[in-house]
Amino acid sequence: MSKSIIAIQFLPLIGALLVLLLPRKKSDLAAVAAMAFALAQAALALKYISCGCSLTWPLAFGVTLSFALDKLTSVTIAVISVATFVASLYSFSRKQDPERSPSFYSLMLLVLFGTVGVALARDLIQFYVFWEAMLIPAWVLVVYWNEEPARAKYTGLKFFIITHIGAVLMLSSILWIYSLTGTTNMTALASLLPTLPVNTVAIMAILFLMGFIVKLAIFPFHTWLPDAYTTSVMPVTLILVGVMTNIGVYAMARFVPFFPVASMSILSKPLMLAALVTMFYGGFMALSERNIKKIVAYSSISQMGYVLLAYATLVPSGMAASVFNIINQAATKLTLFICVGVVVEHSSTYFIDEMGGWAKKLPLAAIASVFAALSLVGAPPLVGFWPELLTFSAAYSTGSYYIASLGLIATVLSAAYALRLVRKVFFGPLSGKHTTAIVNNGWNSSLAMAGGILTLVILGVYPGPVFGVVKQAISSLGYFLGGQ
Amino acid sequence: MSSEFSALLILLVPFAGAALVPLLNLLSPRIVPAFAVLVGLASAVIAFFLPFGMKPGVYFSYEVLPGVFKTGLLLDTLSIVPALIATWIGFLVLIYSIGYMKKEENLSRYYSLVLLFIGSMVGMSLSDNFLSLFFFWEVMGVCSYLLIGFFYADPKAAAAGVKAFIVTRIGDVALFGAILILYVLSGSFEISANLAYASKIGLPLLTAISFGFIVGAVGKSAQVPLHVWLPDAMEAPTTISALIHAATMVNAGVYLLARVHPLLAQVPVSVETLQWIGAITALLGAFLATFNNDLKRILAYSTVSQLGYMVFAIGVGGVFASQFHLFSHAIFKALLFLCAGAVIHELGTRDVREMGGLNKEMPLTGMAFFVGALALMGLPLFNGFFSKDMILEQAYEHNSFGPLSLAVIAAVLTAFYSLRTTAMVFWGQQRNTKHVHEAPASMTTPLVILSIGAVFSWLLIGRITASWSLSGFEGEIIGWKALAHETFVSKAFMMTAGAIIAGYLMYMKKTAIGNFLGSKLPVVGKSAGIGLGFDAVYGGFVAFVYGFAGFARNIWEEYIMEGINKVTGAVAVLSSLLARKMQTGDIHWNLVYIVITLIILLGMVL
Structure with a gap:
């Protein structure tokens, strides 16, 4: 049993090392290897979804590592592995990234290694170490595979410093918890934290959650995201979208119920307000932006507002929404970003005013963008409808009618910017500003988009099985659900 | 066929058809239209048998989200009538599309979305709970967005699709909020449970909920002030306009209001609001139709106006009257749109000033349009006459004289613009040099069927009222003879007849009126030309x-x-x-x- 955990934890690391050994010129082989490792990782995580395994591993100096694989962890690892797969699939034989070398894929697998560690960790120090560990390869990717070398260092520094500040606040909270309780083991803390003063734990909680709030790019800690998303090459952006942001969504799901509900309820309203501001802020920015990559970046910020709103409700259906969100955000946003990538590849511009009529030339990308945009808006029969339903029913059930209603109004804003993007890029007469040079043989991005469409529709029409897993996943969190 | 089985089939057949169309298109694009028509026929036939031997109630139960949300099919007269309209009008539109859309590209997208649209309307009306109602309600929004923007290369069509989605989305959001608040309070999405629970909710909150429903219906059914998307939606293929105006989409809002009427009735301010919204919309739509020269926009504004009558009817408690008018309107409005489509198809313009004298070359279409126009203005013995009269009678009994007077003025204008449009398009001298032909049989057959419907559909009143009272709604069973008798002796008859005569007189004096308005009050025409400035x-x-x-x-x-x-x-x-x-x-x-x-x-x- 514990072997499965060791396999899941270290498979990406082994993959990263093996890929690194490949000859420098064999970048496509490295891509295939990365895809294989990522898929194997996803399969492994799903295979052991019901195993309920756990593992403790005493290290030196009295530190004991603690791993556990529950449904939430399994789903998350599967989703981020698939995202890594999609990113390497998309980057396969891409000519725009000439520096693509095995180390590129090795770094991707290293990010996966770090995130898997985050997902499996049941000890706060261990959690923190993996949290920082995934940041380093991601930072290297952002700085060295950047479309705007002039800004790369600035972008990378901003990305690193802002996320690092979040992580340091998290560390301070961990040390504080340790100083009062003498342990960092989460199982032990689950019974110890409620014995501490409520207000103290609330401060600990907000310090701890700052790490995730920064990662999700909640206003006003969002400034790193548009730069990092926009200037990185597309495969790296896919990693940031599908892996890094999603692990933030996971971590919130893990730690919001970790802190006692009495303390969390102090934070509930402020977090809801921050969520609301983020929704509107991201929406307004996306609406007024002309750069296509920035539009999707701001849309991502706005979406994270909905994610945070679901957590801030502190009720079971809000938590259910969050787990659904892990799947939904990955499927919807990866599809949208790949469409954007395909458009940008064929375009000589980033500005949507200079695009138009692409549906004729790129029909699959047009269909996929329409589906992704509608799923983003939460329109049925696409997967985005279900987390939206759960989020807002949770928000209303807390009695915060005004906040919930304002959040619903923000979805009109989402519809406005998402459909504006689709209309400007794909509809209307074919615009002159595009390159005819084929820069990508296209089968891989087509495959990714087709897969995206199918995922969005199937999970939208038939959400039952996913929801079943979601329900079990949140019941395994269990800390406050019983008391609700 | 048992109603239970056919109820499930009526939902599955159009959706399966919609999913199969893209696959069939890979095999052979040529068989797609025929296949879609067959699916449409199958749905229509199943829907036709639905009312037979039906016991009102909820059939089937399916857990969508285990432990949170299960859905079932609610069969009663209120829910079956919109489903019947959607499938039958949809079927006729599909036949018509064979000829009308022949030369277009991307037909698999077109037919797949049309079937999805019809299926969603059926699913919406047969939903036994608010969540699946909202689900299908939203799918219809998606379909309308994609179908209005079907000619995506045309920037106006693309913009109109987005406008329709965003404007109706404003209403959808309000509806969603109302549904979720009800869910949080009652712990259930079920419609009947929520309607029963409503009396336990305090008045302020219940008012908020009822306004959520109203705003939702105002968006979907194009009521003032959210009517602006419907005229722009005319950029869609005319078949889609017919579908949106007669079979799906706009009917949804009126249906929703009828369904939640027991809840609305507990909030006096909300029914009063409905009366005024409906009456103002009826008048404003008629006014804008009077001053428009775009054939499709005239029809669009007339839909806005007629939907106003239905909302007005619900406001004065005439739930049956609203649904009866919905039924009549679906038939004559589909007829008018399909006639307009045949004309536009031949002439390539939508401006009525460039038409005229088409009766010579297109006698069948001309006749059919005239029948539709007479039903629209509510000439006695046409279906629109009986249902509109019923609405006015209800309002009279309800003593809602303020809104009623607006509705009567609207009826005068309706008579006027119906005659004017028919005359501009089909009568008099031909004002263009194009050589036109009568449309092919695939397009004229639906016109004939719908014309017959526009004259005789009111004879079904006996069956409908019988099944209505069987479904547990208030109202007595009346046969067609009784209806005819009651209508002609009703107090409202004087208003209906007076409105038609006044409209006719206006039409006779139209040059004088036009000159007067043009010279003395140019502001009237100008403000109508910009849609009274809502868009601005x-x-x-x-x-x-x-x-x-x-x-x-x-x-x-x-x-x-x-x-x-x-x-x-x-x-x-x-x-x-x-x-x-x-x-x-x-x-x-x-x-x-x-x-x-x-x-x-x-x-x-x-």
């Missing part, structure tokens, strides 16, 4: 939102946020510069630091 106001609002967002980005994102980043960076650099001074490399200074540190440490220990 909303356009201003949208521009404001864009401007605000751009301003916020410039100020906040570029100056403040980047400024904070720069300042923190600068502080770090500055402090490092200061700190660097301490690193002199001079051994004396190092010794000084060591001594100071030792003193501090000692001080802490002691």
Whole structure:
């Protein structure tokens, strides 16, 4: 049993090392290897979804590592592995990234290694170490595979410093918890934290959650995201979208119920307000932006507002929404970003005013963008409808009618910017500003988009099985659900 | 066929058809239209058998989200009538599409979405719970977005699709909020449970909920002030206009209001609001139709106006009257649109000033359009006459004289613009040189069927009322003879007849009136020409939102946020510069630091 955990934890690391050994010129082989490792990782995580395994591993100096694989962890690892797969699939034989070398894929697998560690960790120090560990390869990717070398260092520094500040606040909270309780083991803390003063734990909680709030790019800690998303090459952006942001969504799901509900309820309203501001802020920015990559970046910020709103409700259906969100955000946003990538590849511009009529030339990308945009808006029969339903029913059930209603109004804003993007890029007469040079043989991005469409529709029409897993996943969190 | 089985089939057949169309298209694009028509026929036949031997109630139960949400099919007269309309009109539109859409590309997208649209309308009306109702309600929004923007290369069509989605989305959001608040309070999405629970909710909150429903219906059914998307939606293929105006989409809002009427009735202010919204919409739609020269926009505004009558009817408690008018309107409006489609197909223009005298070359279409126009203006013995009269009678009995007077003025204008449009298009001299032909049989057959319907559909009143009371709604069973008798002796008959005569007189004096308005009151025509400025106001609002967002980005994102980043960076650099001074490399200074540190440490220990 514990072997499965060791396999899941270290498979990406082994993959990263093996890929690194490949000859420098064999970048496509490295891509295939990365895809294989990522898929194997996803399969492994799903295979052991019901195993309920756990593992403790005493290290030196009295530190004991603690791993556990529950449904939430399994789903998350599967989703981020698939995202890594999609990113390497998309980057396969891409000519725009000439520096693509095995180390590129090795770094991707290293990010996966770090995130898997985050997902499996049941000890706060261990959690923190993996949290920082995934940041380093991601930072290297952002700085060295950047479309705007002039800004790369600035972008990378901003990305690193802002996320690092979040992580340091998290560390301070961990040390504080340790100083009062003498342990960092989460199982032990689950019974110890409620014995501490409520207000103290609330401060600990907000310090701890700052790490995730920064990662999700909640206003006003969002400034790193548009730069990092926009200037990185597309495969790296896919990693940031599908892996890094999603692990933030996971971590919130893990730690919001970790802190006692009495303390969390102090934070509930402020977090809801921050969520609301983020929704509107991201929406307004996306609406007024002309750069296509920035539009999707701001849309991502706005979406994270909905994610945070679901957590801030502190009720079971809000938590259910969050787990659904892990799947939904990955499927919807990866599809949208790949469409954007395909458009940008064929375009000589980033500005949507200079695009138009692409549906004729790129029909699959047009269909996929329409589906992704509608799923983003939460329109049925696409997967985005279900987390939206759960989020807002949770928000209303807390009695915060005004906040919930304002959040619903923000979805009109989402519809406005998402459909504006689709209309400007794909509809209307074919615009002159595009390159005819084929820069990508296209089968891989087509495959990714087709897969995206199918995922969005199937999970939208038939959400039952996913929801079943979601329900079990949140019941395994269990800390406050019983008391609700 | 048992009603239970056919109820499930009526939902599955159109959806399966919609899913199969793209696959069939891979095999052979040529069979797609025929296949779609077959699916449409199958749905229509199943829907036809649905009412037979039906016991009102909920059939099937399916858990969509285990433990949270299960859905079933609600079969009663209120829910079956919209489903019947959707499938039958949809079927006729599909037949018509074979000829009308022949030369277009991407037909698999077209037929797949049309079937999805019809299926969603059926699913919406047969939903036994608010969540699946909302689900299908939203799918219809998606279908309308994609079908109105079907000719996506045309920027106007693409913009109209987005406009339809966003404007109706405003209503959808309000509806969603109302549904969720009800769910949170009652713990259930089920419609019947929620309607029963409504009396336990305090009046302020119940008012908010009822306005959620009203705003939802106002968006979907194109009532003032959210009617602006419907005229623009005329950029769609005319078949889609017929579908949206007669079979799906706009009927949904009226159906929803009828369904939740027991809840609305508990909030006096909300039914009063409905009366005024409905009456104002009826008048405003008729007014704008009177002053328009675009054939499809005239019909669009007439839909807005007729939907206003239905909402007005619900406001005065005439739920049956609203549904009866929905039924009549679906038939004659589909007829009018399909006739308009045949004309536009031949002439290539939508401007009625460039038409005229088409009766010579297109006698069948001309006849059919005239029948539709007579039903629209409510000439006695046409279906629109009976249902509109029923609405006015209800309002009269309800003593709602304020809104009623608006509705009667609207009826005068309706008679006027119906005659004017028919005359401009089909009568008099031909004003263009194009050589036109009668449409092919696939297009004229639906016209004939719908014309018969527009004359005789009211004879079904006996069956409908019988099944209505069987479904447990208020109202007595009346046969067609009784209906005819009651209608002709009703007090409202004087209004209906008077309105038609007044409209006819206006039509006879139209040159004089036109001259008067043109010379003395040009503001009337001008304000009608810009749709009374609704679009300008909303356009201003949208521009404001864009401007605000751009301003916020410039100020906040570029100056403040980047400024904070720069300042923190600068502080770090500055402090490092200061700190660097301490690193002199001079051994004396190092010794000084060591001594100071030792003193501090000692001080802490002691």
